[in-house]
Amino acid sequence: MRFEGAGRQQNFDIATVGPRNNETRPRWSAADGNKSAILAKLRKSTGMKPMITIRPARAGDADALPDIEQSAGLAFRAIPELAWLADGDNVSPQRHRELIAEGTCWIAVDDKDRPVGFLSAGIEGETLHIWEFDVRLNRQGSGIGRALLERAIKDARRRGLAAVTLTTFRDVAWNAPFYRKFGFHILEGAEIDERLASLLSGEAEHGMPAARRCAMRLELAKPDTR
Structure with a gap:
């Protein structure tokens, strides 16, 4: 889903996407033998998808990310007037x-530590700006995008940043409507600062339909330091 936008990691940098609270989790004992082999058989017989881990990207992951972006972009082929984005540059x-x-x-x-989605952002002043956010097409709809976005927002709060921003499509289901579920709001008129206005202008110059694009912002509560 194109959401338009090294070394060993410590445990607090890792999160997993797995069964919800009301779903059954397998229990294991020493008598179960090789857990990985049993889990593989369970997935094959039940159609259960592999556990997903969210972690900070490493330099060695970079080469795999354009292919994920390309896969995610294929979703735009379902929207005739935006289908050209499926063949855009990554x-x-x-x-x-x-x-x-x-x-x-x-x-x-x-x-197996194979990348299936990513969120790339950068710190711009007191905000975290999401530059690119994609989930491989065949893994969409399983909570991976939600988990990635929640991880980025959590990190922005930890850094004491004021907000998270991005530019996206107003009316594409997996764009602005998706972000609204997390508290992002569309900026209008004077709410759009110079940085975001410049990004929107640049997008229009590269063929993006300006009327359908927007900037969004999520305000982050400052941590209580009392």
Whole structure:
């Protein structure tokens, strides 16, 4: 889903996407034998999807991210007037490496540590700006995008940032309507600062339909330091 926008990691940097509270979780004992083999058989017989882990991206992940963006972009083929976006240019691995170096890129990986989604952002003043946010087409609708966005918002709060921003489509179901569920609101008129206005203008110059694009912002509550 195109949402338009190294070394060992510590445990607090890792989150998993798995069964919800009302879903059955398998229980294991020493008698069960090889857990991985049993889980693989269970997935094959029940259609259960592999556990997804959200972690900070590493430099070595960068080369895999353009392919995920390309896969996610295929969803636009369902919208005739935006179908051309499915064949658009992707963010370069070098740009991803720059964002990864800033510590503002997170990826979703399967149980074999293969990337299936990512969120690349950057710190702009007192805001975290989401540059690119994609989930591989065949993994959409399983909560991966939600988990990635929640991870980025959590990190922005931890850093004491004032807000999270992005530009996106107003009327594409997996764009602005998706972000509204997390508290983002569309900026209008004087609410759009110079930085976001410049981004929207640049998008229009590259063929994006200006009337359908918008800037969004999520205000973050400042942590109580009393």
